[in-house]
Amino acid sequence: MLKYHMQGFSGYNVQYSPYFDNKLAVASASNYGLVGNGRLSILDIAPNGQLIETKSFLTQDCLFDIAWNEQHEKQVVVAQGDGSLRLFDIDLAKYPIAIFNEHKKEVMSCNWNLINKTMFTSSSWDGTVKIWSPTRKESLLTLRPTPKWKKHLDSMEPIIPKRRNNIQIQPSHKINMPNNNNNKDCIYQSQFSPHDPNLLICCSGDSYTTIFDLRDPYNTQRNFLSHAGMEVLSADFNKYRPNVLATAGVDNSIRIWDFRMLVARDAAICINEIVNAHDLAVRKVVWSPHHSDILLSTSYDMSCKIWNDLSYDPIQQRKTGKTNSLDFTGNGCRFIMNQHTEFVFGADWSMWGQPGYVASTGWDGNVFIWNGLRG
Amino acid sequence: MDSSSCSTNPVGQFLSPKNNTLLSTHRPIVSRKTQVSDHYNTNDASPHETTFMNRNNQDYSVNRPHLLPAQSQQGIAEDWASQFSSMQIKDPLEFSQEYKRLYSSYESSQPQRQVPPMSMNVAHQPLPQPSMFVPSPLRQQRNGDGMDIDSYFDLQFQSVEKELEIENNANAGTARNDNVLDEEQLQLQKTARDIVESCSTPSSISSNSSVNAKFAESKFIGLMRKISDGVVTLKKINGDKNVDQSQQAPSVGNNEFYSTVDESVVGTPFYPVDDTVHM
Structure with a gap:
C-alpha cells in the first residue's frame, strides 16, 4: 500500500491520469472544506514505489472535484467552492489557463466526456448542471433537473426525512443558509455515459436521479426517486452494461438500476440493493473499469469497500440474486480498506497494470493506493 | 473592557x-x-x-x-x-x-x-x-x-x-468584548453541535464497530466539538460588523477558524490567491 499525506488539506477526490500510468491528480481543501484555500496536487508514483508530489496549485477557495482533460495529457479541470471551474496546465506554474464562472454556488463535481472529448460537465449547489467546452468561457448548455414534485409542488416544501447519522457537511458558503433542507437543490454529481456521448446522469439532494439526453431539443429528462427521500450523493455508469448505473446515498445503501426498468417513475425498482453497505452515508460509488460486476464505494464511516454485483453474472449473463452486504465470506463484500482515519470522499480505479488497484483520499489528508482485488 | x-x-x-x-x-x-x-x-x-x-x-x-x-x-x-x-x-x-x-x-x-x-x-x-x-x-x-x-x-x-x-x-469562550457571534457563526455552531450529537450516538453503528474508535480519535469531530463549545469559530471580516462584506477584498473573507480564547488561528491559515489566468 502506497501512502502520501497532504499536510493541512483534506482530500475530496483523486483521479488517475488517462495518459500516464504513474500520475494522479488530487483535489483537496483546507479545514475540511469548510473555510480556506484549496489545492490541486499532482502526484507521481516513483519507480521505488513512493508517492511524490511533483506539482501543486493553491486556489482561493476549496476544491471539491477533479477531472483530467481527455484531449490533453497536461490539463486538469477542478470544481471550486466559489462557483467556478478552473483549467490548469500542470507544466505551468501557479495560475490556471482558463476560468469558467457561471455557477451561482459551489461546484460539487466535474466530469470529462470520454467519447466526445470536447465537452465536460459540472454540477452545483445552485441546482444546475452545465455543459462546457474548454475553448469557451460560456457554458454550452444549462440543465435543471425538475422531478415531478418540483413541477407540481413548487411552492411546497418536500418532506425529506431526517437521519441522525446524516453527517453530510455543508461546504463553507452553506453554513449561513437559514434552512438546512435546501440541500435538496444541491446536485452532488453529474456524469457522462461512457457508452453514449449524449447521455448524462446527475443525482441530487432531493433523492432523485435524473437522466438527460442532450440530443433532445426540449431537454426531456427522466427522473426517478432513488433512495426513498434520502440524499443521493453519487452515481456512476457501468462501464460494460450501457443501461446499468449505481447510486449511493445517505441511507447507507448502494442501489443498482437498469434504465429499461424505469417505467413507473417514482416507483422505480432497482435490480440490486446493497442494504447497509456502510455504517454511515455512502459518499461515492465507482464501477470497475475491468469488471462489469464489481464496484467500489467510499463512506463517512472512514472505509472503502469493494462489492460484487450479484444481480448479474458476466459469464452466464443472467440474474443471480441480491448482493448481501453482510456476506463477507462469499461474493458480496470482497474487500474492506480501513486505513483512513477521517471520512473517505474520493476514490478511483486504476486503468493501468493489474486490475484492482485503487487510489483513495479522505479528510485525513492521506492518499492511499491499494489493491482491492487481491486474494 | x-x-x-x-x-x-x-x-x-x-x-x-x-x-x-x-x-x-x-x-x-x-x-x-x-x-x-x-x-x-x-x-x-x-x-x-x-x-x-x-x-x-x-x-x-x-x-x-x-x-x-x-x-x-x-x-x-x-x-x-x-x-x-x-x-x-x-x-x-x-x-x-x-x-x-x-x-x-x-x-x-x-x-x-x-x-x-x-x-x-x-x-x-x-x-x-x-x-x-x-x-x-x-x-x-x-x-x-x-x-x-x-x-x-x-x-x-x-x-x-x-x-x-x-x-x-x-475561558469557555462564550464572552469576549467583541465575540457576540453573528448569524453565520451561530449557524456554524449549531451545525457543529448537530454533527457532534450525530456522531456520538449514531444509531446505525454497531457497538463493536471500528467506526466508534475512529470517531473518538477524529480530528474533525474534535474541531466540531470545539466549535460547538464556542472555543473555535469563524474569523469575522476585519472584526468590524459595519463593513460591507461585498466591498471587502477577497483575501479578508471568513476564510479561517480562530480560537476565541487566545485569538490564534486554528487549522490551516488562509493565503490569498490572485484571480489571474495564464495568457
Whole structure:
C-alpha cells in the first residue's frame, strides 16, 4: 500500500491520469472544506514505489472535484467552492489557463466526456448542471433537473426525512443558509455515459436521479426517486452494461438500476440493493473499469469497500440474486480498506497494470493506493 | 473592557496603582493601631516599661486641663481671658519633663523595635507590614466605620464570586468584548453541535464497530466539538460588523477558524490567491 499525506488539506477526490500510468491528480481543501484555500496536487508514483508530489496549485477557495482533460495529457479541470471551474496546465506554474464562472454556488463535481472529448460537465449547489467546452468561457448548455414534485409542488416544501447519522457537511458558503433542507437543490454529481456521448446522469439532494439526453431539443429528462427521500450523493455508469448505473446515498445503501426498468417513475425498482453497505452515508460509488460486476464505494464511516454485483453474472449473463452486504465470506463484500482515519470522499480505479488497484483520499489528508482485488 | 474588572485577585486589585491612593490614605490609621497594639503587648514588658506605663497614666491625667472652654459655661465671662492667655503661654497637653525622660529611657531600652512616634503626621508612619495587605475598605470597617464585619465579608465574597464567574465564561469562550457571534457563526455552531450529537450516538453503528474508535480519535469531530463549545469559530471580516462584506477584498473573507480564547488561528491559515489566468 502506497501512502502520501497532504499536510493541512483534506482530500475530496483523486483521479488517475488517462495518459500516464504513474500520475494522479488530487483535489483537496483546507479545514475540511469548510473555510480556506484549496489545492490541486499532482502526484507521481516513483519507480521505488513512493508517492511524490511533483506539482501543486493553491486556489482561493476549496476544491471539491477533479477531472483530467481527455484531449490533453497536461490539463486538469477542478470544481471550486466559489462557483467556478478552473483549467490548469500542470507544466505551468501557479495560475490556471482558463476560468469558467457561471455557477451561482459551489461546484460539487466535474466530469470529462470520454467519447466526445470536447465537452465536460459540472454540477452545483445552485441546482444546475452545465455543459462546457474548454475553448469557451460560456457554458454550452444549462440543465435543471425538475422531478415531478418540483413541477407540481413548487411552492411546497418536500418532506425529506431526517437521519441522525446524516453527517453530510455543508461546504463553507452553506453554513449561513437559514434552512438546512435546501440541500435538496444541491446536485452532488453529474456524469457522462461512457457508452453514449449524449447521455448524462446527475443525482441530487432531493433523492432523485435524473437522466438527460442532450440530443433532445426540449431537454426531456427522466427522473426517478432513488433512495426513498434520502440524499443521493453519487452515481456512476457501468462501464460494460450501457443501461446499468449505481447510486449511493445517505441511507447507507448502494442501489443498482437498469434504465429499461424505469417505467413507473417514482416507483422505480432497482435490480440490486446493497442494504447497509456502510455504517454511515455512502459518499461515492465507482464501477470497475475491468469488471462489469464489481464496484467500489467510499463512506463517512472512514472505509472503502469493494462489492460484487450479484444481480448479474458476466459469464452466464443472467440474474443471480441480491448482493448481501453482510456476506463477507462469499461474493458480496470482497474487500474492506480501513486505513483512513477521517471520512473517505474520493476514490478511483486504476486503468493501468493489474486490475484492482485503487487510489483513495479522505479528510485525513492521506492518499492511499491499494489493491482491492487481491486474494 | 476595563482590565481591572478581569482581575479576580482582590489583593492584586488592592495593590494596583488605582488603589494605591486608598492604601496611602488609610495606611496610617491601621498601621498605628496595629503597631500600637503590638507595642503594648505587655507579656514581655521590661521593668522600665512597667514603670513608664504607671507613671504615664498618672502624669497624663494630672497635666490634662480640667475644663474645656465649651464645657465651662459658668464663669466664662470672668476667666476666659486668663484661660486663653494660659493656653497661649503654656500648652496643657504638653508632656511633662518627667514623662519625656521616662519615655526616652523606655525608647533606649527597645533598640530593635520600631517605635511609632506619637505625632499624627502621616509622613512619619512606618513602612507597611505584611499584615496590612488587606483590602482597604476592610480597613475602613475595622477603624469603626459602623458597618458590620460579617456583612462586609459577604459583600466581598459576592464580588469575588462574580469575578470568578466572568473569568470562567471567558475561558469557555462564550464572552469576549467583541465575540457576540453573528448569524453565520451561530449557524456554524449549531451545525457543529448537530454533527457532534450525530456522531456520538449514531444509531446505525454497531457497538463493536471500528467506526466508534475512529470517531473518538477524529480530528474533525474534535474541531466540531470545539466549535460547538464556542472555543473555535469563524474569523469575522476585519472584526468590524459595519463593513460591507461585498466591498471587502477577497483575501479578508471568513476564510479561517480562530480560537476565541487566545485569538490564534486554528487549522490551516488562509493565503490569498490572485484571480489571474495564464495568457
